[in-house]
Amino acid sequence: MPELPEVETIRRGLKPIVGRRIQSAEFGLPRLILGAKAAELTRRLQGQLIKAVLRRGKYLILELDKDSLVFHLGMTGQLTFAPAHAKEDTRFLRTVTGLQKAVGVHPVDAHTHAILHLDNGGRMQFRDPRTFGKILFIAGEDWKSHPRLSKLGDEPLDLKIESFLAKNYPSDSKRSIKALLLDQSFLAGVGNIYADEALFLSGIHPKKLVSSVKPAERTCLLEAVKTVLRDGIRNQGTTFSDYRKPDGSSGKNFERLKVYGRGGQPCRDCKTVLIKTVIAQRGTVFCPECQPLSAGKKRAISKTVDKVH
DNA sequence: AATTCGCCCTGTCGGC
DNA sequence: TGCCGACAGGGCGAAT
Numbered sequence: 001m002p003e004l005p006e007v008e009t010i011r012r013g014l015k016p017i018v019g020r021r022i023q024s025a026e027f028g029l030p031r032l033i034l035g036a037k038a039a040e041l042t043r044r045l046q047g048q049l050i051k052a053v054l055r056r057g058k059y060l061i062l063e064l065d066k067d068s069l070v071f072h073l074g075m076t077g078q079l080t081f082a083p084a085h086a087k088e089d090t091r092f093l094r095t096v097t098g099l100q101k102a103v104g105v106h107p108v109d110a111h112t113h114a115i116l117h118l119d120n121g122g123r124m125q126f127r128d129p130r131t132f133g134k135i136l137f138i139a140g141e142d143w144k145s146h147p148r149l150s151k152l153g154d155e156p157l158d159l160k161i162e163s164f165l166a167k168n169y170p171s172d173s174k175r176s177i178k179a180l181l182l183d184q185s186f187l188a189g190v191g192n193i194y195a196d197e198a199l200f201l202s203g204i205h206p207k208k209l210v211s212s213v214k215p216a217e218r219t220c221l222l223e224a225v226k227t228v229l230r231d232g233i234r235n236q237g238t239t240f241s242d243y244r245k246p247d248g249s250s251g252k253n254f255e256r257l258k259v260y261g262r263g264g265q266p267c268r269d270c271k272t273v274l275i276k277t278v279i280a281q282r283g284t285v286f287c288p289e290c291q292p293l294s295a296g297k298k299r300a301i302s303k304t305v306d307k308v309h
Numbered sequence: 310a311a312t313t314c315g316c317c318c319t320g321t322c323g324g325c
Numbered sequence: 326t327g328c329c330g331a332c333a334g335g336g337c338g339a340a341t
Contacts, residue, residue, distance in 0.1 A: 001334065031317095058335080075334055076319085111319095130318050132335060148336090175312070184336080192334070241320085241333085281314075282334065 002073040003058060004156070004189030005232025006243050006251065010079050011055045013246030017081060020118040021049050022064075027135070028113040032128070035137035044137070045069065045116070057152045057188030061143055068143040074132025076242040084121025129242065152188040156229060161222045169218060170210055177213055178206035179280035181225070190225060192282050193238055193260045197228040199286060200259045205293040206279050206286050231256065259285040 002010070025045045027038040036044065048064040055061070060079065062069040071079060108115065114126035114135055126135065138146050154164060173180065180186055181195040190198070199206050201224035204217055213221070237243055237251030240261060244250060254261070258268050263276025263285045272289040 072335080074318095074336085129320065130333090132318065134336095173311085179312085182335085283332085 001075045001191055001193070002077060002237075002243055003191035003194055003232075004055075004229050005194070005235075005253065006237035007055050007058050007060055007073065007189070008233050009237045009251060010073075010246055011053050011060055014053045014060075014079065014081055014124065016083065016122060017050050017062075017116075017118060017124055018053055019050065020120055020122065021047060022116050023047075023119050024117045026115045026117075029131060032113050032131060032133060033135045033137070035139070041137055050118075056144075056149055057155070057184055058191065059149060059152075063141065063143075066140070068138040068141060070136040070138060070143060070146070070149070071126060072134040072136070072148075074128060074130065074134065076130040077126065077128040077133035078242060078244050079246060080125050080127070080244065080248055081246040082123050082125065124246075151185050153184060153186045154188065156187045156189060156222070156225050159222075161219055161226075165215070165218050165222065173210035175210050176206060176279055177204060177208045177210050177221070178282070178284060180210050182280060182282065187225065189229070192284075193257070194225070194228050194232060196260045196285055197258060198224040200291060201228060203291055205291045206284050208293060259287065261285070 022045045025042050027033055027041060030038060033041065044067065045064070048066060050062055050064060052063040053060065054063060058072060060071045060073070062071075071077070073079070108125065109127070111129045112125055112127045113131075113133075116124040118124070126133070134148075136146065136148060143149055154168070168186065170180070170186075178195055178199060181190050181198065182192065196206065198221060202217065202221040204213060204221055232238060232251075232253050235251060235253035235256060236245060238253040238257065238260075239250035240254050259274055262274050263283075265274055266272065267274055267287040267290060270287065270289045272287055274285050274287050276283065276285050278284060
């Protein structure tokens, strides 16, 4: 699913649309659109300048002349950019021996729910097979006050960890640490993949209670969150099914993952079989050896420290 | 007030 | 070969 690194990669890949005007806009499935009806939206967007493409958590924001258009990619959302005269490329999604592999600009199909035609002939397309995504129309420029965005927690890559923890860590919480990482009002942008990866990197069991994670471990965990997010961005996102960069190509982070999607396989560090379970209503993979529930094993933590730095 | 749970949705995959 | 159930899960709103 598109998390912070994927959305950030998409944001960077959409640079070509900045400074262009929207010549026309088309919208499909009404239930994906919030804040305006499709017809009204089409009218309102016509002629508006795309001033900036921004990211907040997992949201992608188009700042326009007068308004803002915000996308959430849910699980399978794709935002792609096709330059003028680009040919349709039907190879965009193709399954070959169980692996989806393709590059190029995707075609308009039944899963394409929005198209922005730009004044230079280019177009941006929103495609989402499982339709968990959303398109928010926000009148005016103040998208930060929108109910869906105002509740978001800090940007993990911006924060100073020590002060963040002192101010925000819910020391009395009885939730699992994994549930906290997935909470967008705590940190914005961390999803299931990077939560599991960060917990592995910091040697913390995903089921451990928030209240029993010690201060040193908290710092370590937040450093690990930053590390896995930065690595994800560097590798241009994690593609295991639908995620694509705006040019249609895949991210390269999947093969780098240590635990996500590797349940039943040996730990890359200690060869112990990784456990797949459900925590906080999400599939969760961890290494029982590297991520002990009781804080008895110091090996994991010392290992983490030199991994992080 | 804090936390969990049910639900939305469809392509893919394993089992029979 | 083909059918079918299980599975994937972000975030909202209801329930506890």
